[in-house]
Amino acid sequence: MKFGIIGVGVIADFHRQAIENVDGAECIGVYDKFQEPAKNFAEKHNIKVFDSIESMVKDGGCQIVTIATPSGWHMEPAIEAMKAGAHVLCEKPLEVTTEKIDKMIATAKECGVKLGSVLQFRTFEGTKKAKAVIESGKLGKILIADAYIKYYRTQEYYDSAKWRGTWELDGGGATMNQGVHWVDCISWLAGDAEWVCSLASTLNHNIEVEDVCHSIVKWKSGAQGVIEATTCAKPGFESRIEIHGEKGSILLEDTKIKKMSIDGEEDYEDTGSEKGGGYSDPKAITTAGHEHHVRDMMEAVEQNRDPFIPPTEARRSVDLITAMYRSSREGGRVSL
Ligand SMILES: NC(=O)c1ccc[n+]([C@@H]2O[C@H](COP(=O)([O-])OP(=O)(O)OC[C@H]3O[C@@H](n4cnc5c(N)ncnc54)[C@H](O)[C@@H]3O)[C@@H](O)[C@H]2O)c1
Structure with missing residues (x-):
């Protein structure tokens, strides 16, 4: 399954490694509000850099998008990715208010896609x-x-x-x-x-x-x-x-x-x-939990079931x- 990552900061590389470590998962590219770090990240790991979330999903063929942006900026890219047709695996906290989380849940329902949260402990x-x-x-x-x-x-x-x-x-x-x-x-x-x-x-x-x-x-x-x-x-x-x-x-x-x-x-x-x-x-964490979430998201999509941590739980x-x-x-x- 093709993954794309939004946000190329500290946690992004843990996601990239986790995706790489899971059989059948591939990280095809990244998008960031700032093009320069996104370009550097993509070049370093030999993946693509996209200039919009929509093109990452529609042109890149990304099936699952990982949200690795600042916590109070999870909702906007998640909604954009879901509306473009991708399933979303979002970093913790899912968002910083329940009102924003409710909008994410409503969009996932509307678009018929999975929304999962990373809470690896x-x-x-x-x-x-x-x-x-x-x-x-x-x-x-x-x-x-x-x-x-x-x-x-x-x-x-x-x-x-x-x-x-x-x-x-x-x-x-x-x-x-x-x-x-x-x-x-x-x-x-x-x-x-x-x-x-x-x-x-x-x-x-x-x-x-x-x-x-x-x-x-x-x-x-x-x-x-x-x-x-x-x-x-x-x-x-x-x-x-x-x-x-x-x-x-x-x-x-x-x-x-x-x-x-x-x-x-x-x-x-x-x-x-x-x-x-x-x-x-903050950088001394294992990728094992993220690998679990990547594997689980793929299975959730394949089996059409809820992810291990659905948004109502997060x-x-x-x-x-x-x-x-x-x-x-x-x-x-x-x-x-
Ligand atoms: N699960 C974990 O153990 C764990 C660990 C660290 C961070 N996190 C979570 O990951 C998220 C990111 O944290 P981080 O430490 O990697 O942050 P960071 O500041 O290192 O990286 C954030 C990235 O998002 C990009 N960004 C900011 N605004 C954007 C926008 N509007 N559009 C697109 N990209 C944008 C920034 O340019 C940056 O590259 C946070 O929600 C944090 O809570 C989780």
């Missing part, structure tokens, strides 16, 4: 195993669900592109950009939130958005928990999700189950060496995070 075995165990009921009723998301980003990282750290194009800081992966995973494991009460602050960077956010979450299941997200935790730590049920606990760290302890069963720990990464250095983390920001701005609880 859900694709790892540890997360999937935790989901299966929770769904099997082995933990009993879930009582507590917490996420600790302690990244480190330098001021130079925020200064490296104008959109970083802005409300309009980043949509938020530590929670919307980095934390969205884990807010997505915990929402997948614990279900929807009923309300949230948050304190978001900018403590150690010169940016508009928050670099630390603490939230108390009441989950609809009746469980409660905390979500902490920061980019101030030097030197950066692997993220953790901790789920405690009536009959036991699952502690997830990065891609792995660090400890699973269930009544009547032997304790379990994942032994694999796979790392999701990115806590200290919307949930953005809904929760924007509620956190509203709670911090206005004070008090915000219901979802």
Whole structure:
């Protein structure tokens, strides 16, 4: 299947490599608002550069388009690509508001194409195993669900592109950009939130958005928990999700189950060496998760099924995070 990438910044090359690593997938070209970097990227990797999204899809024959532009500029190219007839695999967060996500969902429906979201931490075995165990009921009723998301980003990282750290194009800081992966995973494991009460602050960077956010979450299941997200935790730590049920606990760290302890069963720990990464250095991530998304998008198209993370699912983390920001701005609880 022919893929094209929109946006040739940091994450674009991870997508290109992931596409290259998947049998039957081919990256045919790129489009960027800025022609010079797009030309350089294309020359370096011996692929085409297009001067519009439409020509990438219609002339280039691109079947799946990857959106790798700034987060608050996902909707426009995604809609353009879908209207030209392509399926879309979009980087996280799907967009920075639920209103924009709803427009993307409506366009996908109208055009009869697939829209999938990259949220690769859900694709790892540890997360999937935790989901299966929770769904099997082995933990009993879930009582507590917490996420600790302690990244480190330098001021130079925020200064490296104008959109970083802005409300309009980043949509938020530590929670919307980095934390969205884990807010997505915990929402997948614990279900929807009923309300949230948050304190978001900018403590150690010169940016508009928050670099630390603490939230108390009441989950609809009746469980409660905390979500902490920061980019101030030097030197950066692997993220953790901790789920405690009536009959036991699952502690997830990065891609792995660090400890699973269930009544009547032997304790379990994942032994694999796979790392999701990115806590200290945004460029230190594996392509394994992106490969999973590429493979899944191809299968979704071939089998005419939903992608692994359909847009309605990707919307949930953005809904929760924007509620956190509203709670911090206005004070008090915000219901979802
Ligand atoms: N899944 C992950 O682990 C992961 C990691 C990093 C970034 N991301 C996501 O990928 C996206 C891009 O992040 P990045 O770090 O690569 O950003 P970046 O600034 O390095 O690259 C963005 C690219 O988009 C281009 N661009 C900007 N406006 C455009 C427009 N209007 N039309 C076309 N191209 C345009 C820029 O020229 C640039 O080449 C963000 O949404 C980010 O959240 C995901």
